[in-house]
Each structure stands twice: as C-alpha cells, then as structure tokens.
Amino acid sequence: DTGVSQDPRHKITKRGQNVTFRCDPISEHNRLYWYRQTLGQGPEFLTYFQNEAQLEKSRLLSDRFSAERPKGSFSTLEIQRTEQGDSAMYLCASSLVVGTDTQYFGPGTRLTVL
Amino acid sequence: DAKTTQPPSMDCAEGRAANLPCNHSTISGNEYVYWYRQIHSQGPQYIIHGLKNNETNEMASLIITEDRKSSTLILPHATLRDTAVYYCIVRLFGAGSYQLTFGKGTKLSVIP
Numbered sequence: 001d002t003g004v005s006q007d008p009r010h011k012i013t014k015r016g017q018n019v020t021f022r023c024d025p026i027s028e029h030n031r032l033y034w035y036r037q038t039l040g041q042g043p044e045f046l047t048y049f050q051n052e053a054q055l056e057k058s059r060l061l062s063d064r065f066s067a068e069r070p071k072g073s074f075s076t077l078e079i080q081r082t083e084q085g086d087s088a089m090y091l092c093a094s095s096l097v098v099g100t101d102t103q104y105f106g107p108g109t110r111l112t113v114l
Numbered sequence: 115d116a117k118t119t120q121p122p123s124m125d126c127a128e129g130r131a132a133n134l135p136c137n138h139s140t141i142s143g144n145e146y147v148y149w150y151r152q153i154h155s156q157g158p159q160y161i162i163h164g165l166k167n168n169e170t171n172e173m174a175s176l177i178i179t180e181d182r183k184s185s186t187l188i189l190p191h192a193t194l195r196d197t198a199v200y201y202c203i204v205r206l207f208g209a210g211s212y213q214l215t216f217g218k219g220t221k222l223s224v225i226p
Contacts, residue, residue, distance in 0.1 A: 004157075031212070033212070033213070035214075040218075041218065042201060042216025042217055042218055042219060043158065043214070043216050044216070045213035045214065045215070048212050048213065055212070056212060056213070058213075089155075091157050091158070093157075093158075093214075100146060100163060100207060101207075102148075102160055102163065103160070103214060104160055105150075105157035105158045105159070105160075106157050107156055107157045108155075108156070108157045110155075
C-alpha cells in the first residue's frame with residue numbers, strides 16, 4: 001500500500017529549537033495539503049500545494065512556519081523557534097485534481113514542545 | 115464552505131447498524147458531502163462522499179435527503195474497530211476549492 005507517509009511519527013523538542021517534518025504523498029497526486037490538529041479539535045488547514053506551487057496559506061501559518069514542495073513530489077514543513085503552543089499533530093494529505101479531488105491523509109507527526 | 119452540525123457523541127451496540135446524522139442546511143448546489151473518520155491518534159480516513167444521490171461503498175452508505183439539507187452515514191454492522199470520531203464536511207467542488215473544514219465531529223462508541 002503506497003498511501004501518504006509522514007516522518008517522523010513523533011517529535012519531542014525543546015522550546016526555541018527548529019523542527020522539520022516530511023510528507024510523501026500518494027504517487028501521481030499533484031495536490032498536497034498540511035493541516036494541524038490540537039487536542040479535542042478537528043484538523044485545521046494550514047497550506048496547500050499544486051505541484052510545486054504553494055497556492056494558499058492559512059493565517060494560522062505564522063512567519064515561523066515554512067513549507068516547501070520541491071519538484072512537486074515530497075513536501076517539508078519547518079517550524080522555527082518552536083513554542084509550546086506549536087504542540088499538535090501535523091497532518092499531511094494528498095489528492096489528484098481529477099473528479100472530486102478526494103483528499104487522503106497520512107498518519108501524522110505528533111510534535112511535543114517542552 | 116457551508117457549516118455542518120453533528121451530535122457530539124453516540125453509542126452503538128456491536129453488530130447493529132450505526133446511523134450518524136449530519137445537518138448542513140446551508141449547503142449550496144455545487145457542494146459535496148464528505149465523511150471522514152479518525153481513530154484515536156491516527157490520521158483521518160476517507161469514508162465516502164456524495165452530491166445528491168445516495169452512495170454506497172465497502173465501508174458505508176450515505177443517505178442524502180432530497181432537499182440536501184441533511185445526510186446520514188450508515189455503518190451497516192458496527193464493530194469495535196469502528197469506534198472513532200466521525201466528521202461530516204461539505205466541500206465546494208470546482209475551481210478554487212481545496213481545503214477541508216473540519217468541525218468537532220461525532221464520537222461514536224461501539225459497545226460490546
């Protein structure tokens with residue numbers, strides 16, 4: 001099964017450190033999305049790419065967050081100078097812009113900032 | 115995207131059908147109804163989606179009322195593994211559509 005994969009699955013860091021997460025979408029999927037989920041809440045949209053172009057960013061994505069998708073394949077999400085409020089599950093999804101463009105999610109990366 | 119209303123929690127006996135309601139009274143003609151579920155500490159799992167006709171797949175059935183203002187997700191024979199949070203989402207289809215807007219969903223507990 002070549003679903004969406006994310007790495008690492010868990011990350012514990014100290015406040016002020018930088019962290020980077022990776023997402024590998026389903027092969028041939030040209031859209032890739034990042035969401036964040038805090039405890040007890042549903043996922044919230046952060047940003048999305050169509051191929052290598054970042055087309056939309058939520059206001060939740062502060063200046064400390066940056067996402068890239070070089071060559072339109074895998075994507076990385078970097079958080080600089082982490083804060084305790086960044087502790088959350090970071091979810092990646094991908095879709096194929098054909099038909100109804102259904103999004104399929106990865107298992108997520110759980111970030112804990114101490 | 116239109117908003118949805120779901121009960122915060124439901125119980126279902128194992129082996130019985132689970133019927134999860136969703137109200138989306140402000141849905142527009144080009145918005146689809148999507149259902150996802152999230153088992154504890156995992157990513158959301160796509161279940162099914164529909165526009166106006168009832169849909170069925172190997173996981174579930176989706177019944178959409180004729181006026182499209184509400185829908186019901188049916189798990190025909192619930193098992194313990196179906197215990198999860200179920201999200202009903204309406205999503206615009208077409209140019210400019212991209213994000214899914216999740217609410218708090220319905221926490222379904224399947225009871226042995």
